[in-house]
Amino acid sequence: MVPSEKLHEELVRVRGLVKYFPTDDGVLRAVDGVSFDIVRGETVGLVGESGCGKSTTGRCILRLIEPTEGEIRFEDRNVMAMGKGELRQLRREMQIIFQDPNASLNPRMKIGDIIAEPLVIHDIGTKQERRERVTWLLGKVGLDADYSKRYSHEFSGGQLQRIGVARALALNPKLIVADEPVSALDVSVQAQVVNLLQDLQKEFGLT
Numbered sequence: 779m780v781p782s783e784k785l786h787e788e789l790v791r792v793r794g795l796v797k798y799f800p801t802d803d804g805v806l807r808a809v810d811g812v813s814f815d816i817v818r819g820e821t822v823g824l825v826g827e828s829g830c831g832k833s834t835t836g837r838c839i840l841r842l843i844e845p846t847e848g849e850i851r852f853e854d855r856n857v858m859a860m861g862k863g864e865l866r867q868l869r870r871e872m873q874i875i876f877q878d879p880n881a882s883l884n885p886r887m888k889i890g891d892i893i894a895e896p897l898v899i900h901d902i903g904t905k906q907e908r909r910e911r912v913t914w915l916l917g918k919v920g921l922d923a924d925y926s927k928r929y930s931h932e933f934s935g936g937q938l939q940r941i942g943v944a945r946a947l948a949l950n951p952k953l954i955v956a957d958e959p960v961s962a963l964d965v966s967v968q969a970q971v972v973n974l975l976q977d978l979q980k981e982f983g984l985t
């Protein structure tokens with residue numbers, strides 16, 4: 779049995795997060811003192827007008843960009859103090875899905891290779907095992923296994939975002955940061971992708 783504290787365990791803790799970008803007109807305060815917690819299994823939405831720093835906050839949590847200041851903890855590990863090796867491990871546990879699936883998927887790679895890439899980067903499984911996992915992941919996001927041999931230009935926005943989701947799931951992450959994953963899609967497709975994310979969240983206990 780899971781002890782009850784575990785159920786309400788903080789997965790992410792952000793305190794006083796600050797990110798300044800130097801620009802020609804001086805310093806741009808993209809994120810200026812943001813604090814929040816995310817409990818395991820919870821869905822947290824960051825809402826605000828365009829340019830208020832939502833994407834920057836998401837990228838800081840994964841340290842895809844370096845925060846200027848603040849505290850970030852993931853499972854009580856200090857993300858800000860992590861070295862290369864620890865960050866590498868962290869990026870197995872956290873994944874990000876971007877707004878524009880066209881821009882975030884390499885057009886010169888086959889879909890199967892795009893989905894398997896995180897496994898290759900982290901040196902997980904044999905070629906055959908990775909192929910099997912890609913087939914399984916495609917099934918999980920509602921796509922045909924044959925799609926693995928095709929390229930991204932052959933797919934619709936909604937299909938591409940499913941591919942992005944499959945890629946994000948490849949390493950069995952604990953946290954998925956979804957940066958407006960459906961805002962570039964047709965309204966009719968948005969609901970399908972949101973439903974898919976909700977189903978997968980339940981099935982895999984994602985946050």
Ligand SMILES: Nc1ncnc2c1ncn2[C@@H]1O[C@H](COP(=O)(O)OP(=O)(O)OP(=O)(O)O)[C@@H](O)[C@H]1O
Nearest residue numbers: 799806807808826827828829830831832833834835
């Ligand atoms: N690499 C960068 N260099 C300079 N300024 C940046 C950089 N990235 C973001 N900014 C600026 O930081 C601010 C916050 O940007 P961010 O992308 O986080 O906003 P957002 O809340 O995600 O907006 P949107 O809803 O439009 O996606 C904006 O003013 C943006 O122009």
Ligand SMILES: [Mg+2]
Nearest residue numbers: 832833834957
């Ligand atoms: Mg954004």
